Amino acid sequence: MTAIRRAADVAKGDLLPERVLHVDRAMLVRYAGASLDRNPIHWDERFARSVGLPDVIAHGMFTMGAAASLLTEWVGDPGRVARYTTKFVGPVVVPHDTGAEVVLGGKVTAVDPDTREVTVELSAVCDGAKVLGRALATVVLD
Amino acid sequence: MSVNEQSVGRVYPPTAPYVVSAAKIREFAEAVGAGDPAHVDPAAARALGYRDVIAPPTFAVLIAQQCDAQFVADPQMGVDFSRVVHGQQTFVHHRPLTAGDEVIGVLHVDAVKVVAGNAMVTTRTELTVAGEPVCTSTSMLVVRGEQP
Numbered sequence: 001m002t003a004i005r006r007a008a009d010v011a012k013g014d015l016l017p018e019r020v021l022h023v024d025r026a027m028l029v030r031y032a033g034a035s036l037d038r039n040p041i042h043w044d045e046r047f048a049r050s051v052g053l054p055d056v057i058a059h060g061m062f063t064m065g066a067a068a069s070l071l072t073e074w075v076g077d078p079g080r081v082a083r084y085t086t087k088f089v090g091p092v093v094v095p096h097d098t099g100a101e102v103v104l105g106g107k108v109t110a111v112d113p114d115t116r117e118v119t120v121e122l123s124a125v126c127d128g129a130k131v132l133g134r135a136l137a138t139v140v141l142d
Numbered sequence: 143m144s145v146n147e148q149s150v151g152r153v154y155p156p157t158a159p160y161v162v163s164a165a166k167i168r169e170f171a172e173a174v175g176a177g178d179p180a181h182v183d184p185a186a187a188r189a190l191g192y193r194d195v196i197a198p199p200t201f202a203v204l205i206a207q208q209c210d211a212q213f214v215a216d217p218q219m220g221v222d223f224s225r226v227v228h229g230q231q232t233f234v235h236h237r238p239l240t241a242g243d244e245v246i247g248v249l250h251v252d253a254v255k256v257v258a259g260n261a262m263v264t265t266r267t268e269l270t271v272a273g274e275p276v277c278t279s280t281s282m283l284v285v286r287g288e289q290p
Binding site for chain 2: 039060064
């Protein structure tokens with residue numbers, strides 16, 4: 001069993017280990033099925049273009065979910081997330097042939113030693129542009 | 143057709159219970175790359191103090207979006223689904239969703255704001271299990287206006 005991270009061992013400015021995620025169409029279809037979000041802009045490029053998008057784009061919630069996975073593995077218990085918020089500020093465009101690369105990361109922005117609440121700002125960047133904006137999670141550590 | 147601004151404050155009737163299954167949790171966890179064994183192994187989840195396998199933090203969107211569908215499909219709202227973009231999302235969790243939970247969602251329309259032809263609609267879904275609050279999911283949806 002993995003140990004749960006302790007608030008006493010965490011300091012403002014600490015970085016979460018970065019993860020580079022290669023996103024392809026198959027992953028979006030899988031997320032569409034898992035989440036029941038079957039909007040065709042996430043898997044049908046003809047439809048995506050017909051509504052003014054450059055190509056198929058990933059679900060915003062796919063990226064928010066992938067960033068949460070980075071966070072919960074760092075915490076050691078996926079049930080410790082008390083609050084998680086983000087703005088969706090840029091799309092992850094997923095071309096058929098190449099897919100897309102999303103760099104996920106996180107940084108501790110606040111630690112409350114009394115409540116053991118730790119705030120982490122998560123990031124997701126695709127082609128140098130932010131995908132998530134002000135992505136803040138509050139986790140309760142040991 | 144633009145989004146009905148008179149709908150602020152509307153509360154939709156509670157949904158039929160959504161039963162959280164271990165299979166759906168596993169499927170969702172795999173789709174978002176959530177590798178923690180507490181999503182798939184009941185013994186690992188129990189070791190962390192949970193009754194059964196627990197869902198990843200964004201799983202609640204699956205239930206919340208089904209609630210949002212009531213609003214998107216409501217002819218009085220005037221929403222064109224193909225023009226809806228997700229602008230913002232917030233979850234407040236009281237505890238993780240757990241396999242076996244029978245979740246009821248109540249959808250609230252909190253705000254409708256029209257800026258430059260786009261409507262920004264904020265909906266809030268209160269998720270409860272046996273009357274106890276488990277999660278509040280707040281979504282800001284942008285309904286893009288027709289291009290001139």
